[in-house]
Amino acid sequence: MPEAASAHALRARIGDSEFDRDTAVTRREPGVYDIDLSAGWTIINAVNGGYLLAVLGRALADALPHCDPFTISAHYLTASRPGPAVVRTETVRAGRTLSTGQASLFQYDEEGHEVERIRVLASYGDLDGLPDDVRTTALPPAIPPIDQCFGASDSPDGAPVPGSSAIADRLMLKLDPGTLGWALGAPSGRGEMRAWFGLADGRDADPLSLLLAVDALPPTAFELGLTGWVPTVELTVHVRARPAPGPLRIAITTRNLAGGFLEEDAEVWDSADRLVAQSRQLARVRLG
Amino acid sequence: MPEAASAHALRARIGDSEFDRDTAVTRREPGVYDIDLSAGWTIINAVNGGYLLAVLGRALADALPHCDPFTISAHYLTASRPGPAVVRTETVRAGRTLSTGQASLFQYDEEGHEVERIRVLASYGDLDGLPDDVRTTALPPAIPPIDQCFGASDSPDGAPVPGSSAIADRLMLKLDPGTLGWALGAPSGRGEMRAWFGLADGRDADPLSLLLAVDALPPTAFELGLTGWVPTVELTVHVRARPAPGPLRIAITTRNLAGGFLEEDAEVWDSADRLVAQSRQLARVRLG
Numbered sequence: 001m002p003e004a005a006s007a008h009a010l011r012a013r014i015g016d017s018e019f020d021r022d023t024a025v026t027r028r029e030p031g032v033y034d035i036d037l038s039a040g041w042t043i044i045n046a047v048n049g050g051y052l053l054a055v056l057g058r059a060l061a062d063a064l065p066h067c068d069p070f071t072i073s074a075h076y077l078t079a080s081r082p083g084p085a086v087v088r089t090e091t092v093r094a095g096r097t098l099s100t101g102q103a104s105l106f107q108y109d110e111e112g113h114e115v116e117r118i119r120v121l122a123s124y125g126d127l128d129g130l131p132d133d134v135r136t137t138a139l140p141p142a143i144p145p146i147d148q149c150f151g152a153s154d155s156p157d158g159a160p161v162p163g164s165s166a167i168a169d170r171l172m173l174k175l176d177p178g179t180l181g182w183a184l185g186a187p188s189g190r191g192e193m194r195a196w197f198g199l200a201d202g203r204d205a206d207p208l209s210l211l212l213a214v215d216a217l218p219p220t221a222f223e224l225g226l227t228g229w230v231p232t233v234e235l236t237v238h239v240r241a242r243p244a245p246g247p248l249r250i251a252i253t254t255r256n257l258a259g260g261f262l263e264e265d266a267e268v269w270d271s272a273d274r275l276v277a278q279s280r281q282l283a284r285v286r287l288g
Numbered sequence: 289m290p291e292a293a294s295a296h297a298l299r300a301r302i303g304d305s306e307f308d309r310d311t312a313v314t315r316r317e318p319g320v321y322d323i324d325l326s327a328g329w330t331i332i333n334a335v336n337g338g339y340l341l342a343v344l345g346r347a348l349a350d351a352l353p354h355c356d357p358f359t360i361s362a363h364y365l366t367a368s369r370p371g372p373a374v375v376r377t378e379t380v381r382a383g384r385t386l387s388t389g390q391a392s393l394f395q396y397d398e399e400g401h402e403v404e405r406i407r408v409l410a411s412y413g414d415l416d417g418l419p420d421d422v423r424t425t426a427l428p429p430a431i432p433p434i435d436q437c438f439g440a441s442d443s444p445d446g447a448p449v450p451g452s453s454a455i456a457d458r459l460m461l462k463l464d465p466g467t468l469g470w471a472l473g474a475p476s477g478r479g480e481m482r483a484w485f486g487l488a489d490g491r492d493a494d495p496l497s498l499l500l501a502v503d504a505l506p507p508t509a510f511e512l513g514l515t516g517w518v519p520t521v522e523l524t525v526h527v528r529a530r531p532a533p534g535p536l537r538i539a540i541t542t543r544n545l546a547g548g549f550l551e552e553d554a555e556v557w558d559s560a561d562r563l564v565a566q567s568r569q570l571a572r573v574r575l576g
Contacts, residue, residue, distance in 0.1 A: 070549070071522040071570045073361035075388050075409050077381045092407055093365045098521065100363050100407070119380055119388070121363050121409050123521050123570075130547030135512065137479065138543040191425065224423065233386065233411050234359040236524045238570050240546055255426040256563050258528055259418030261358070263566055275544050278551055280568055282359045282411075282526050 011202030018170055018201050019209055023051070025059045031089045033059045037107075039082035041212075043165045047080040049232045050215030051167075054208050056087055056103045056120045061208070063089040064099045064124045068207045072122035073236040080107060080117045098125045127207065127242045140269045141251035146196045149174035171216060172198035172247065182222035191220040191254030191262070198247040205243040205270065213248055214266040214279035220254040221262065221285055228286035233261070235281040246271030260285050299490030306458055306489050307497055311339070313347045319377045321347045325395075327370035329500075331453045335368040337520045338503030339455070342496050344375060344391045344408045349496070351377040352387045352412045356495045360410035361524040368395060368405045386413045415495065415530045428557045429539035434484045437462035459504060460486035460535065470510035479508040479542030479550070486535040493531040493558065501536055502554040502567035508542040509550065509573055516574035521549070523569040534559030548573050 012018065022040060025033035041051035057069050085107045092100040100123045106114040143149070152168040176194035181187045197213050198205070205213065214237050219230040249269040254262050261284055268277040300306065310328060313321035329339035345357050373395045380388040388411045394402040431437070440456040464482035469475045485501050486493070493501065502525050507518040537557040542550050549572055556565040 071363075073363075073409060073522065073524060075359075075361075075380070075411055077388055092363070092404065100365055102407070116380065119390070119409060121361060121407060121522075123363055127547070130549075133548070134544075134546040136544040136546060234361065234409075234524070236361060236522070236568070238551060238568075240544060240549070256422075256424040256528060256566070258422040258424060258563070259415070260421070261418075261528070263526060275546070278544070278568075280524070280526075280566075 012199070014204055014206050017199060017203035019199050019203055019212070023054050023058050023208065025055065025062065025087060027062065028086070031063050033062070033087040035085050035087065037080060037082050037085050039166060040170055041167045042082060043167055047082060048167050048212070048215060049076060049235060050212040052080055052105060052118055053120070053215070053235065053237070054211040056105055056118060057122070057208055057211050059087040059089055060101045060103050060122055060124060064091060064101045065094050066099045066124035066126055068125055068127045069211065069237070069239050070098065070123050070125045071236065071238050072120060072211065073234065074118050074120045075234050076118050076232050078115060078117050080105070084108065085117070086114065098123050127239065136275060138267070138275050140273050141194050141249055141267065143176045143194045143196070143249055143251070146174050146247060149176055149196055150180055151175070170200050172196070172200050173216065179223055182218070187223045187225045189223070189225060191224050191257070193217045193220045193223060193252040195250050196247045197250050204245040205248055207239045207242060210239055210243065210268055210277040211237055213250060213268050214277060215281070217250060217252055219283070220252050220264055224254065224257060226285055230283045230285055233282045233284055235279060237277060237279040239277050241274050241276045243270040243276040244272040244274065257285065300487070302492055302494050305487060305491035307487050307491055307500070311342050311346050311496065313343065313350065313375060315350065316374070319351050321350070321375040323373050323375065325368060325370050325373050327454060328458055329455045330370060331455055335370060336455050336500070336503060337364060337523060338500040340368055340393065340406055341408070341503070341523065341525070342499040344393055344406060345410070345496055345499050347375040347377055348389045348391050348410055348412060352379060352389045353382050354387045354412035354414055356413055356415045357499065357525070357527050358386065358411050358413045359524065359526050360408060360499065361522065362406050362408045363522050364406055364520050366403060366405050368393070372396065373405070374402065385417070386411050415527065424563060426555070426563050428561050429482050429537055429555065431464045431482045431484070431537055434462050434535060437464055437484055438468055439463070458488050460484070460488050461504065467511055470506070475511045475513045477511070477513060479512050479545070481505045481508045481511060481540040483538050484535050485538050492533040493536055495527045495530060498527055498531065498556055498565040499525055501538060501556050502565060503569070505538060505540055507571070508540055508552055512542065512545060514573055518571045518573055521570045521572055523567060525565060525567040527565050529562050529564045531558040531564040532560040532562065545573065
């Protein structure tokens with residue numbers, strides 16, 4: 001059981017947890033959903049992009065005939081703030097095994113006009129309906145046991161790890177010491193970030209929380225010695241299997257920083273050593 | 289100079305080539321473009337997904353204030369056929385350094401109703417406006433010299449390499465013998481495909497032709513011993529730099545085939561050893 005979760009008398013369950021409550025959307029009319037974006041998933045003042053993707057993914061799961069995001073691509077347009085938002089969805093195509101949908105998240109300006117924050121295209125299916133065949137050459141990341149990794153609560157004097165924020169209280173995030181150099185003023189120079197990941201209340205992972213997981217680690221840019229903010233331009237996630245219960249292992253790699261942009265490739269592995277999600281994002285580096 | 293191009297008295301130029309003519313869109317009204325999809329970019333009877341992406345990318349380049357696709361995500365809905373099509377674009381956001389647009393390609397059913405084939409979300413910018421900094425750990429693929437690789441014209445008795453088709457006449461595609469086992473009935477079992485790539489008329493690469501390049505090789509599934517069709521569900525391309533003149537090297541890798549789906553990760557390198565494009569697609573495997 002995740003260390004952070006052991007503090008809870010009772011582990012939260014899928015459907016009844018902080019994450020589920022904070023991603024809950026209310027159907028205003030067919031295809032249109034209201035939500036109050038929680039301040040609990042912010043880093044500094046920015047609402048986490050993975051949390052926002054999970055909100056959009058949940059609205060699409062309700063709007064489409066299929067329940068699981070097989071591939072979802074998000075383009076981030078303007079910075080979201082905690083507070084009221086509306087998600088407008090469109091069913092682009094409803095097929096037998098796959099359906100495709102579009103969703104946009106809007107917030108409101110001073111005059112109450114809608115401002116688009118994110119636009120998403122996604123194809124959904126039913127993970128439980130897939131054949132069991134697995135032929136993979138992918139290997140789980142080499143990461144030390146969870147009790148040898150470091151989270152916000154482990155830092156000296158209980159001071160949070162630099163870069164952590166409100167979202168840190170809701171995550172069980174234990175970073176591989178091998179990718180923690182940035183937090184100690186000695187970035188490795190390698191574009192790598194690895195961690196054990198779970199939700200702090202012990203809720204197990206599902207396809208929706210995988211959308212949060214791929215964007216929940218500190219940016220690889222920190223290990224490249226960059227300190228600025230790294231806003232996501234576009235993030236695409238492939239959910240490849242329903243995750244088994246227990247903590248996830250996440251490895252993020254950046255190979256090419258050029259022209260002020262970099263890619264972040266994330267792999268998410270479950271406790272059964274199954275590659276459950278792959279993602280890639282294009283992010284912008286504010287140098288200095 | 290690419291071998292295939294040397295046959296031409298004069299090399300085609302960017303803006304005046306087969307590829308440019310076959311991706312040319314005609315503005316019907318602001319944001320709406322007509323095109324006659326060429327039969328010259330088909331594999332068996334299917335219009336190549338990269339060619340279609342280039343058509344959509346070209347329409348967006350005209351509709352948006354920026355000219356280069358930095359990141360473009362396409363969801364393939366129904367199979368396109370050669371012939372008339374219309375591209376409808378929407379400017380989602382016009383920013384200073386990036387603009388985001390959406391585009392859909394439609395064709396017509398028997399009753400003349402529009403049927404959507406592909407929907408795309410993309411963020412465009414200006415590659416020439418980016419700073420020159422490059423910090424990469426990515427290395428060009430290990431691939432034999434072009435004259436030691438094999439194309440359709442090199443196969444015994446001039447018989448085309450299995451799987452090649454009309455598009456083969458328009459490409460300078462030379463496959464690494466190390467990933468050609470499938471064509472000889474001895475697939476390697478590794479999800480890898482590598483090739484030298486160019487356009488047959490010698491036209492140099494540009495950001496638009498990179499959208500074609502990432503989807504132009506035989507599917508890695510062939511080297512995994514699968515023989516069926518591998519339709520693309522979603523394809524995302526990041527164009528990272530304007531390619532230098534000369535042939536490209538493309539390496540495609542599949543690490544995870546599971547539940548009847550696989551990912552294809554492509555890297556495209558130019559003659560200056562610059563990583564100019566990265567792509568990932570989720571494709572469906574029709575087993576058997």
